[in-house]
Each structure stands twice: as structure tokens, then as C-alpha cells.
Amino acid sequence: MISPGQxxxxxxxxGLAVLAEGADxxxxxxxxxxxxxxxxxxxxxxxVLWLWFGSAPGSFGIEGGxxxxxxxxxxxxxxxxxxxxxELLAPRVALPALVxxxxxxxxxxxNHFVLELLAVALLCLVGKRSRRDETLVLSSLRWLTVIVLxxxxxxxxxxxxxxxxxxxxxxVGQGGRFADLFGLLLPAGEVARLQGYDALRTGAGPYRVxxxxxxxxxxxxxxxxxxxxxxxxVRRTRLLAAACAMxxxxxxxxxxxxxxxxxxxxxxxxLFTTDGNRRVLPFVVAIYLxxxxxVFGWLPGGDWLQAGWL
Amino acid sequence: xxxxxxxAVLAFVALWPLAHRGxxxxxxxxxxxxxxFAMYTTPTxxxxxxxxxxxxxxxxxxxxxxxxxxxxxxxxxxxARFRVExxxxxxxxxxxxxxxxxxEARRDLEWVVVAVQRMRLDRESARxxxxxxxxxxxxxx
Numbered sequence: 001m002i003s004p005g006q007x008x009x010x011x012x013x014x015g016l017a018v019l020a021e022g023a024d025x026x027x028x029x030x031x032x033x034x035x036x037x038x039x040x041x042x043x044x045x046x047x048v049l050w051l052w053f054g055s056a057p058g059s060f061g062i063e064g065g066x067x068x069x070x071x072x073x074x075x076x077x078x079x080x081x082x083x084x085x086x087e088l089l090a091p092r093v094a095l096p097a098l099v100x101x102x103x104x105x106x107x108x109x110x111n112h113f114v115l116e117l118l119a120v121a122l123l124c125l126v127g128k129r130s131r132r133d134e135t136l137v138l139s140s141l142r143w144l145t146v147i148v149l150x151x152x153x154x155x156x157x158x159x160x161x162x163x164x165x166x167x168x169x170x171x172v173g174q175g176g177r178f179a180d181l182f183g184l185l186l187p188a189g190e191v192a193r194l195q196g197y198d199a200l201r202t203g204a205g206p207y208r209v210x211x212x213x214x215x216x217x218x219x220x221x222x223x224x225x226x227x228x229x230x231x232x233x234v235r236r237t238r239l240l241a242a243a244c245a246m247x248x249x250x251x252x253x254x255x256x257x258x259x260x261x262x263x264x265x266x267x268x269x270x271l272f273t274t275d276g277n278r279r280v281l282p283f284v285v286a287i288y289l290x291x292x293x294x295v296f297g298w299l300p301g302g303d304w305l306q307a308g309w310l
Numbered sequence: 311x312x313x314x315x316x317x318a319v320l321a322f323v324a325l326w327p328l329a330h331r332g333x334x335x336x337x338x339x340x341x342x343x344x345x346x347f348a349m350y351t352t353p354t355x356x357x358x359x360x361x362x363x364x365x366x367x368x369x370x371x372x373x374x375x376x377x378x379x380x381x382x383x384x385x386x387x388x389x390a391r392f393r394v395e396x397x398x399x400x401x402x403x404x405x406x407x408x409x410x411x412x413x414e415a416r417r418d419l420e421w422v423v424v425a426v427q428r429m430r431l432d433r434e435s436a437r438x439x440x441x442x443x444x445x446x447x448x449x450x451x
Contacts, residue, residue: 012317107343107398114345118319125312133312140316144323148347151327155348158331159341162351166436170353197438199355200429205437256350 018233019146020139027274028134032126034277035141037081038267038284039119040090043098044078045288046113046260047071049295050101066100073097091123112261118144119268138271145268146229149245153225165218170207171255173197181255185213224248232272242272257304259291323347338400338428338441355429355438357397359389359405361412362423373423376416385415396426401443409447422447 002010051071077094080086098117102109122140127133161167171178172186173194183191190209197204228248231241246269253262263284270276294302330346333339341348361376378386388411395403405424412422427442 012313016313016316107395107403109343109345111342111345111347111349118323122316122319125316127312136313136316140320143320147320147323151323151347152349155327155331155341155346155351159348159351160433161353161431164436166431166433167350167352169436170431199353199438200358201438202429202440203437205431206435207431207438208436 016136016139016143018139019142020135021235028131028138030275031271031277032123032134032138033087034281035119035267035271036087036091036123037078038277038281039116039123039264040074040078040081040094041285041288042260042264042267043094043116043120044071044075045292046116047074047097047101048292052295066104070097070100070104074101088126088128091120091126094120095124112258112264115144115148115261115268116264119264141268141271142232145265145271146232149225149232150229153222153227153229156222156225162218162222164208165211165214166207168214168218169194169209170199173199173207177257178255182214182217185217186211221248221252238272242269245269259287263287333402334400337402339402340398340400343398353429353431354397357393358427359393359396360425360427361389362425363416363419364421364423376412376422381412382415385411397428400428405445406447409445413447413449420449 048071051067074094074097077090077097080090080093095117098120102113102117105113119141122137122144125133125140126137156162156167161170168178168182172183172191173179175195179191179195186194186209190211194207194209197207224244225248228241228245231237232245234241246266249262249265249269253259267277267280267284270280290299290301293299296302327346327348330339330341330344330348333344334341334346334348339346340354341351342354361378362373363376364373378389381389388408392403392405392408396405405426409422409424412424413419416422424445424447425442426445427440429438429440431437432439
């Protein structure tokens with residue numbers, strides 16, 4: 001006779017196993033190693049930028065010496081991740097500093113940063129040469145990706161501003177990065193109308209447009225996010241879904257221009273491939289190095305990159 | 311134990327956004343904040359916070375905005391922080407401490423009012439709507 005607790009335990013094991021398949025032990029270790037290096041480099045670059053610009057966006061508690069210490073600890077973890085002897089220690093070094101950064105930036109902590117924190121927390125569970133731990137963590141990181149992708153689509157459905165394109169119309173009305181991309185789907189007169197409203201005035205609007213391309217794009221976004229999340233779970237469609245989700249993230253980021261999030265989520269999606277994280281790591285590190293150099297003014301594109309990071 | 315931690319993390323990520331949706335509905339919490347993974351779902355323009363004074367002896371219609379530049383630097387910082395935190399936390403961030411600090415800094419005032427207005431995009435009309443909350447703080451006798 002199986003107790004309800006045992007049933008739940010079996011059910012959880014089966015659920016974790018669904019996304020653990022598809023990579024042998026060696027590749028699993030290689031994938032986790034590359035992702036660990038990526039996410040800690042990502043955290044290091046973000047911490048350095050927070051330090052350089054004095055604070056995280058809109059926060060108050062991240063300034064001062066503690067910020068310097070936290071950035072230093074995270075950067076150290078990024079270095080440790082590249083040594084085989086210390087790579088498992090690296091996320092455990094970073095985690096307390098990331099938790100401190102999360103608390104210091106509360107309540108304006110970005111969701112992207114929470115995702116980074118959770119990924120590092122899961123990486124802390126990998127023990128030395130433990131295939132079981134590696135399987136658990138790889139599966140958990142994949143589930144983390146699926147759940148977050150699904151929720152981003154579900155929330156767009158629940159808030160209801162995507163059915164008739166209202167949210168995208170509003171963002172076009174605000175000008176800037178979203179207008180550059182989604183404004184292309186609208187006649188110039190409509191863009192001018194939307195940008196003529198003062199969003200801080202009661203009754204401003206309507207932020208609604210009669211544009212089939214914008215309407216299709218708006219609904220395509222949330223449907224794709226939810227559908228691709230489901231297709232990532234199905235083994236036969238996993239690779240295709242991961243590739244489509246990466247494409248979707250990159251297209252959306254043409255508008256949102258959040259480079260840090262785009263790289264983080266693409267790397268999470270690469271965990272669904274057999275060796276993608278390791279292959280792209282040199283390019284990703286190059287992007288981060290370029291970002292740092294550009295933000296500090298040594299290379300062009302700093303303003304664009306700063307807006308995408310902070 | 312490791313499996314329990316991993317499942318707890320995943321359960322949090324799966325269930326918290328649903329609870330977060332409730333917080334948004336009840337307390338007007340910012341959908342983009344507090345790990346609800348509801349960014350880019352709805353516009354969230356900054357909240358507008360205006361302080362009003364009402365000198366002793368005047369009637370209720372005699373409210374006048376307080377010039378923030380006349381406030382001490384610490385109070386201005388507190389006000390700036392309140393704006394950001396109210397924008398993120400909605401009604402979960404009460405202005406009580408700000409009101410008390412304002413009365414403490416401006417001992418010439420018997421009453422102060424903290425007015426908070428936030429804008430939302432109405433789903434039906436696709437027009438901006440506002441909700442204004444006023445908090446009145448009276449000096450204790």
C-alpha cells in the first residue's frame with residue numbers, strides 16, 4: 001500500500017525525470033559547467049555595472065561599501081567557476097552576495113535578477129562528481145525555464161491587454177525602444193496619435209489601433225510563450241521549441257532591449273540542447289566584455305547597452 | 311534534502327505568480343515587481359504623490375500643495391523612496407511614516423495630507439484611469 005506522501009514523491013520524481021533525459025553523464029556535466037560559468041559571469045558583469053552606476057535601478061539600499069563587497073564576492077565566484085577544483089564552490093560563494101543584493105534592492109528587484117538568483121541557488125545543489133545531483137539540477141533548471149516562460153505568457157493572458165494590442169499600442173505611445181520596433185507595424189498617423197497622449201492624464205487614449213499586423217503580433221507573443229513552454233516538455237518537440245523560444249526572446253528583445261535578460265534566458269533555453277551552452281560561451285563572454293568596455297566608454301554603443309542592462 | 315530544495319524552488323516559481331496576481335488585484339501591487347513574472351503585461355506609469363498642508367484654523371477647502379523644495383533633505387529622500395516603494399508595493403506601502411515625518415519636520419502645520427494617484431490602462435476602454443487615495447495626518451493634541 002503506497003501512502004499519499006509516497007505517491008507525491010513518485011510523482012515528483014517522474015516529473016523531474018521528464019526533463020532530465022536527453023543527455024548522457026559527460027554532456028550533462030559539461031552543460032552544467034558551461035551554464036555555471038555563464039551565469040556567474042553574467043552576475044559579475046551585472047554587479048560591476050550596478051557598482052559603476054552607483055545603484056541598481058530605482059533602488060536605495062544597494063549603495064555604499066556593502067555593494068562593493070557584494071560585487072567583489074560575485075566577481076570572485078565568476079573566476080572560481082573557471083577552475084575545475086573550485087567550480088562547485090563558485091555558486092555557493094556567490095549565493096549569499098546575490099541574496100544580499102536581492103534584499104538591498106527590494107521592493108524594486110527585477111524579475112530577471114530573481115531568475116538569476118534562483119538559477120545560482122539550484123547550481124549550489126551540485127555535489128562533487130555526483131551524477132544524481134547533476135541530473136536533479138539540470139532537470140530543475142529546465143523546469144525553471146519552462147515555468148517562467150509559461151507564466152510570462154499566462155500573465156499576458158490574465159491581464160488582458162494583449163487581445164486587442166492595447167499594451168503594445170501604449171508602449172508605442174511612450175516612444176523610444178518599443179516604438180522603434182512595433183511602430184513599424186502601424187501607419188505613421190497612428191503612431192503620432194498614440195504618442196500625442198499624456199499617459200499621466202485621466203482619460204488619455206484610446207490606446208487601441210486598427211492594425212491587423214499589430215493585433216497578430218500582440219496575440220502571437222502570449223500564445224507562443226505558453227505553447228513553447230508546453231512543447232519544451234515534450235521530448236520530440238523540445239529542440240525545435242527551444243530554438244523557436246530563443247528566436248522569440250531575441251525578437252522581443254529587439255523592442256525591450258534588455259541584453260542581460262536576453263542572454264540569461266537564451267542560456268537557460270540552451271540547456272535543452274546537448275552542448276549549446278559550451279559552444280556559445282566564448283561568444284557570450286565576448287559580448288559581456290564588449291558590454292563592459294562600451295558602457296565605460298572605451299567602445300561605441302555604451303548608451304544602448306547601458307539602457308539594456310540597468 | 312537536495313531534491314526537497316529543488317522542488318521547493320520550482321514550487322515557488324510555479325505558485326507564487328498566481329498569489330502575486332491576487333496581490334495585484336487586492337493591493338494594487340506593481341505587476342512588474344515582486345517576482346510575479348508579469349512584466350510587459352500592463353502599463354505601470356509612476357505614481358504621483360503630492361503633499362498638502364492645511365494651516366490651523368482653515369477649512370477643509372483650504373488645502374494647498376507643499377513645496378517639496380522647502381522640506382529638509384532627509385524628508386525629501388524619504389518622499390522619493392516612498393514614491394518608488396509605493397509604485398512597487400501599492401497599498402502594502404503605507405504613507406503613515408511619511409505623514410508622521412512631515413508633521414515632525416513642519417511643526418507649524420496642524421494637518422497634512424498625502425495624496426497618492428496611480429494610473430492604470432482600462433481593459434474595456436483602453437483609456438487611462440486614475441485612482442486617488444488621500445491620507446490625512448493630524449497632529450496629536
